[in-house]
Amino acid sequence: MADASATVTGTGGVAPRRRRGGSGSLARVARFTVVRLLALFLTVVVGVYLTILIANMGGYVDELRRSTIRENVSLVVGMDPELRRLPPAERIEHMESLIAIQEERLGLNRPFLLRSFAYLGGALTLDLGRSEFLTSDSGSREVRLIILERLGPTLLLFATGQLLLFFLALLGGLVLSRRYGGWMDRLVIALAPTSAAPSWFYGIFLILIFSAVLGVMPFGGMVSSPPPPDPIDYALSLLKHLVLPVTAIVISAVFLSIYSYRTFFLIFASEDYVEMAKAKGLSSQAIERRYVLRPTLPNIVTQFAFLIITLWSGAIITETVFNWPGLGRTLYGAITVTDVPIIVATTVIYAYLLAVTVFLLDFVYAIVDPRVKLDVGGAM
Amino acid sequence: MTALRRLLGTLVQFPSAIAGLGIVVAMVLFAIYAVVSIPYPEAVRLWRGGEDVWSDNPRTVPPAWFNWWPGTNLPTTIRIDSAVEPGLKTRESLDGDLDEVVIDFTIDYGFDGFPQELTLFFTATFAESRPNVTMTWTTPDGREIRLGNLTLRPSEAFRASQETRLERRLNGLPPEIGLFADPDDPSRPLKGTYGLRVEGLLFEEAADLDARVVVYGQVHGWAGTDHRRRDLGVALMWGAPIALAFGLLAAVGTIVTTMFIAAMGVWFGGWIDATIQRITEVNIILPFLPILIMVGTFYSRSIWVLLVVVVLLGIFSAGIKTYRAIFLQIKQAPYIEAARAYGAGNMRIIVRYMIPRIIPVLVPAFVSAVPTYVFLEASLAVLGLGDPVLPTWGKVINDAQANGALFRGHYFWVLQPAALLLVTGFGFALVGFALDRVFNPRLRDV
Numbered sequence: 052m053a054d055a056s057a058t059v060t061g062t063g064g065v066a067p068r069r070r071r072g073g074s075g076s077l078a079r080v081a082r083f084t085v086v087r088l089l090a091l092f093l094t095v096v097v098g099v100y101l102t103i104l105i106a107n108m109g110g111y112v113d114e115l116r117r118s119t120i121r122e123n124v125s126l127v128v129g130m131d132p133e134l135r136r137l138p139p140a141e142r143i144e145h146m147e148s149l150i151a152i153q154e155e156r157l158g159l160n161r162p163f164l165l166r167s168f169a170y171l172g173g174a175l176t177l178d179l180g181r182s183e184f185l186t187s188d189s190g191s192r193e194v195r196l197i198i199l200e201r202l203g204p205t206l207l208l209f210a211t212g213q214l215l216l217f218f219l220a221l222l223g224g225l226v227l228s229r230r231y232g233g234w235m236d237r238l239v240i241a242l243a244p245t246s247a248a249p250s251w252f253y254g255i256f257l258i259l260i261f262s263a264v265l266g267v268m269p270f271g272g273m274v275s276s277p278p279p280p281d282p283i284d285y286a287l288s289l290l291k292h293l294v295l296p297v298t299a300i301v302i303s304a305v306f307l308s309i310y311s312y313r314t315f316f317l318i319f320a321s322e323d324y325v326e327m328a329k330a331k332g333l334s335s336q337a338i339e340r341r342y343v344l345r346p347t348l349p350n351i352v353t354q355f356a357f358l359i360i361t362l363w364s365g366a367i368i369t370e371t372v373f374n375w376p377g378l379g380r381t382l383y384g385a386i387t388v389t390d391v392p393i394i395v396a397t398t399v400i401y402a403y404l405l406a407v408t409v410f411l412l413d414f415v416y417a418i419v420d421p422r423v424k425l426d427v428g429g430a431m
Numbered sequence: 432m433t434a435l436r437r438l439l440g441t442l443v444q445f446p447s448a449i450a451g452l453g454i455v456v457a458m459v460l461f462a463i464y465a466v467v468s469i470p471y472p473e474a475v476r477l478w479r480g481g482e483d484v485w486s487d488n489p490r491t492v493p494p495a496w497f498n499w500w501p502g503t504n505l506p507t508t509i510r511i512d513s514a515v516e517p518g519l520k521t522r523e524s525l526d527g528d529l530d531e532v533v534i535d536f537t538i539d540y541g542f543d544g545f546p547q548e549l550t551l552f553f554t555a556t557f558a559e560s561r562p563n564v565t566m567t568w569t570t571p572d573g574r575e576i577r578l579g580n581l582t583l584r585p586s587e588a589f590r591a592s593q594e595t596r597l598e599r600r601l602n603g604l605p606p607e608i609g610l611f612a613d614p615d616d617p618s619r620p621l622k623g624t625y626g627l628r629v630e631g632l633l634f635e636e637a638a639d640l641d642a643r644v645v646v647y648g649q650v651h652g653w654a655g656t657d658h659r660r661r662d663l664g665v666a667l668m669w670g671a672p673i674a675l676a677f678g679l680l681a682a683v684g685t686i687v688t689t690m691f692i693a694a695m696g697v698w699f700g701g702w703i704d705a706t707i708q709r710i711t712e713v714n715i716i717l718p719f720l721p722i723l724i725m726v727g728t729f730y731s732r733s734i735w736v737l738l739v740v741v742v743l744l745g746i747f748s749a750g751i752k753t754y755r756a757i758f759l760q761i762k763q764a765p766y767i768e769a770a771r772a773y774g775a776g777n778m779r780i781i782v783r784y785m786i787p788r789i790i791p792v793l794v795p796a797f798v799s800a801v802p803t804y805v806f807l808e809a810s811l812a813v814l815g816l817g818d819p820v821l822p823t824w825g826k827v828i829n830d831a832q833a834n835g836a837l838f839r840g841h842y843f844w845v846l847q848p849a850a851l852l853l854v855t856g857f858g859f860a861l862v863g864f865a866l867d868r869v870f871n872p873r874l875r876d877v
C-alpha cells in the first residue's frame with residue numbers, strides 16, 4: 052500500500068497539458084476536464100454493465116421476479132370471488148395470461164441481451180423502478196428516491212471523516228518529520244499496524260466504551276429520537292451522533308497515513324535541493340512549504356486516493372454498525388430482505404461515488420503535480 | 432536458503448517483527464491445534480447440530496475464567512445423568528407389573544450466585560403405559576419442596592424455571608432462585624448439599640426410565656455461550672484456521688496473479704498492455720464490497736465461492752499500476768537484453784528474469800494483504816453473509832450484534848472474537864511493516 056510510484060488511474064493515459072498563463076490555459080483545463088470526464092463516464096458505463104451482468108448471472112434475478120409475479124397473480128386470482136367460481140382449467144389459463152402480461156410489462160419475455168441494455172440505461176439514471184420491500188422515509192418505493200434520500204447522510208459522514216483524516220494525517224506527518232526519531236514518532240510507527248483493521252471494527256470498540264460502559268454517547272443513529280424541532284438542537288444532536296462513527300473512520304486509517312506521509316516528507320527532505328535551500332539560509336518554514344510539502348503532494352494525493360477507495364467499502368459496514376441511515380445500511384437492509392433493485396442501485400451509486408472520487412483526485416493531482424506544469428512550459 | 436537466513440537475520444533486528452512473527456506462528460499453531468482437536472465434521476456438528484448438542488449449556492453466559500476475578504464465584508453448570516453415573520437409580524418391584532424407580536441426585540452447591548435455569552430431562556422406554564414421575568427437592572436445611580409430577584413421553588423435559596405453579600408455591604420467586612435461596616435472606620443462595628429425588632412408577636415389566644438434571648450455571652467453558660446455548664469456544668477455535676486460510680489464499684491469489692499479469696502487460700506491450708490498463712481502470716471503479724455482497728446474496732454464501740470472487744476482483748487492482756511501473760524499469764535492464772540474445776522465450780524471460788526482481792516489493796505487500804482479507808471475511812460475516820456452515824469469528828460478532836450484545840452488556844461475546852481478529856491482523860501487519868523496511872532501502876534509513 053505504501054508505494055510512492057503509483058499514480059491515480061491512468062494519469063499517463065490522458066496527458067494533461069496546460070500552458071502557463073495566456074488565454075489557452077483555461078481552455079486546456081476545460082479540455083482536460085472534458086476528456087477525463089468522458090473517459091471516466093465510459094468506465095462507469097462498463098462497470099455498471101458488468102455489475103448488471105453479475106447481478107443477473109444465470110438469470111437468478113429474472114427467476115426471482117418471475118416467481119414474485121406468479122405469487123402476486125395467484126394471490127389476486129385466489130382472492131377474487133368471481134374468478135374463484137370459474138372451472139380450474141379456465142382459472143389457470145386466466146392466471147397464465149395475467150402472468151404473461153406482467154412479464155411483458157417488465158420486459159421479461161425479451162432476450163437477456165436487449166433487456167440488459169435497457170437495464171443499463173435505467174441503472175445509469177438510477178431509474179430502477181420500484182423496490183420490492185424497502186421504502187424511503189416519506190413512504191415512497193421509488194428506488195431513485197430511496198437512494199437519493201440516503202446519499203446525504205452517507206456523504207456527510209464520509210466527507211467529514213475523510214477531510215478530518217486527511218488534514219490530521221498531513222499535520223501529523225509534518226510534525227513527526229520535524230521531530231523524527233522522537234517518542235511520538237516511534238509511537239506512531241508502533242501504532243501504524245492498527246490500520247489493518249477496518250473502521251467498523253473500531254466502531255464496535257467505541258460503542259462498547261462510550262455507549263455501553265460510559266453511557267455518554269448514543270449507540271447509533273443520526274439524530275436522537277424524536278428529532279429535535281429546533282434547527283440548532285438538531286445540528287447539535289447530529290454532531291453528537293457523528294462523533295463516534297467519524298472517530299472510528301479516523302482511527303482506522305490515521306496512524307498508517309501519518310506514518311506514510313512522514314516517510315514521504317523525510318525522503319523528500321533528504322534531497323539535494325533541500326540542502327541547497329538550507330545553505331541559502333531560508334527559514335525552515337519556507338523550506339518545508341516550498342521544497343518539502345510541494346513536491347510530496349502528488350504522492351500524498353495518490354496515497355489518499357487509494358485510501359478513500361478502500362474506505363468506501365468499510366463505510367458500508369461502519370454505517371451498519373452505527374445504524375447510520377446512509378447507503379451502507381440501506382444496502383444491508385436490502386440484503387436481509389433480498390430487495391434486488393435496491394442492491395443493484397446501491398452498487399451502481401457506489402460506482403458513481405468511486406468515479407467521482409477518482410475524478411476529483413485526478414483533478415487535484417493534475418493541479419499539484421509540478422511535473423505537469425514543467426511539461427507545459429517547454430515544447431508546446 | 433542463505434537468502435532466507437539473511438532475511439531472518441535482518442528481521443530479528445526489528446523487535447516489532449519478532450513480536451509479529453511470534454503472533455503469526457502462535458496463530459498458525461492455534462489453527463493447527465483447532466483442526467486436529469476438533470475435526471471438521473465434528474466442528475460443523477457442534478456449531479450447527481441443533482438443540483441436542485447444546486441443550487445442556489446455559490444461554491448467553493460469559494466464559495468460566497470470569498471466576499478468576501477475586502471475589503467472583505459464579506455457578507458453573509452442574510449436570511448429573513442417571514444413565515451414566517451408577518448407583519443413583521434403585522428399582523423395586525411393588526406388585527404385579529408395577530415397579531418403582533427412585534433416582535436420588537445430590538447436588539453440591541457452593542456458589543455465590545443463583546443458577547440460570549434448572550431442568551430435568553427424562554428418557555423413558557415403554558410399550559404402552561406411560562410412566563409417571565414425582566419430583567421432590569430437598570434443601571441443605573432440610574426443607575422439602577414438591578417440584579411437580581409428570582406423565583412421561585419417550586423424551587421429556589421438565590423446565591422448573593418455566594413452572595408457574597411451582598413459582599407460586601415459592602412465594603412468587605422464580606424457581607431457579609426460590610429453590611436455592613437462603614430463607615433468611617432470599618437475595619443469597621444457601622450453600623450446601625441439595626437433594627433431588629425422582630420417584631417413578633413403571634407399569635410394564637420392560638419399561639425403564641432415566642433422568643438427567645442440569646443446573647445451568649452463569650459461566651461456561653473457556654469462551655462462554657451464545658443465544659442458542661452454543662459453546663463459543665468451537666467458533667473461536669475454528670475461526671482461526673478459516674481466517675488464516677481465507678487471508679493467505681486470497682493474498683496469494685490476488686498478489687501472484689496481479690504480478691504475473693502486470694509482467695505480461697509490460698513484456699508484450701501494445702494492445703495487451705492497453706487492455707490490461709483499461710480493465711484495471713474499470714475494475715478500480717467497480718465497488719468491491721457491494722459486488723461481493725451481490726454474489727453472496729444471489730448465488731452462494733460459501734466462503735470458498737466468495738474467495739474466488741475476491742481473487743477475481745483483486746487481480747486487476749490498483750497494484751497492477753505499481754508493479755507495472757517497476758517492470759517498465761526492469762524491462763530496460765541489460766540482462767534482459769542478454770537473455771533475449773541467447774534466445775530465451777517470452778515466458779522464460781517473464782518467469783525467470785522479470786518476476787524474481789519484483790519479489791522484494793511483493794513479499795511485504797503479500798504479508799500486509801493478509802489482514803485485509805482476514806477482516807474482509809469478518810466484514811462479510813458481520814453483514815450477515817457468513818458461510819452458513821462454518822463457524823467464523825465474524826459470524827460470532829454478527830450474532831452478537833444481531834442480539835444486541837453490547838446493549839445488554841454481553842461484552843465477552845463481542846470482545847473475544849474481536850480480540851482474536853485484532854491479534855491476527857496486528858501480527859501480520861507488524862511483520863509486513865518490518866519486511867517493507869527491510870526490502871525497501873529508501874525506507875530503511877528513516
